[in-house]
Amino acid sequence: MNLILISMGVLGVTALVAAILLYFVSQFFKVEEDPRIDLVQAVLPGANCGGCGFAGCRNFAEACVKAGSTDGLACPVGGDPTMDEVKKILTPAAAEDTAPAAQEGDGKKGFDPAIAAKIKALATPRAAFPSLIAMAQKS
Ligand code: SF4
Known part of the structure; x- marks a missing residue:
């Protein structure tokens, strides 16, 4: 025993x-990962088709965040509307200057409401980009 x-x-x-x-x-x-990668991935179509030249949407999102811009990068599935949303995430200041058509007239500027909902779902208080979260919460 x-x-x-x-x-x-x-x-x-x-x-x-x-x-x-x-x-x-x-x-x-x-490994600390840039939270913008999740935000960019959230606005991509998620087809993982490789049409952008990357293995999948996650790799494309990582490339966009690493480059800090969408210059020379394109998602043929999502087209210009998707790349515009990616630009807003990468350069939040630019997003404040251009209000989406869906929000015209309500006095608010920022993300499309559907995108804002995705960002809110992904955003945590520990996220390193409080201005981006604040923009999502305003809309
Ligand atoms: S082309 Fe668009 S949908 Fe296809 S893998 Fe690239 S980012 Fe994803």
Whole structure:
């Protein structure tokens, strides 16, 4: 009986030590990702067709955010409306200058309501772009 209890204790302590070790290792190797990648991906069609020259929409979103602009990048499936939304995410200041037609007359500027809803769903208080979140909340 004692042998069983000792074995359980040793295994329990070993599991606890391994869990703590894994936690700290995961924190050390954690990769911080630009939250705009999720926002850009949310406005892409999601066909993952490769028509843009990238393996899928996620790769295209990463390329857009890395480039910081949409120059030389295009999604033939979504076309100009999609690329306009991508531009608004990459350059929020430009989005404030151009109100979408759907919001004309209501005194608000910013994202299309459907896009704003997606951004709200993705945005968390920890996101690193509070101005982008504020724009989504205004609309
Ligand atoms: S062309 Fe558009 S829909 Fe197709 S993979 Fe590229 S970003 Fe996605």
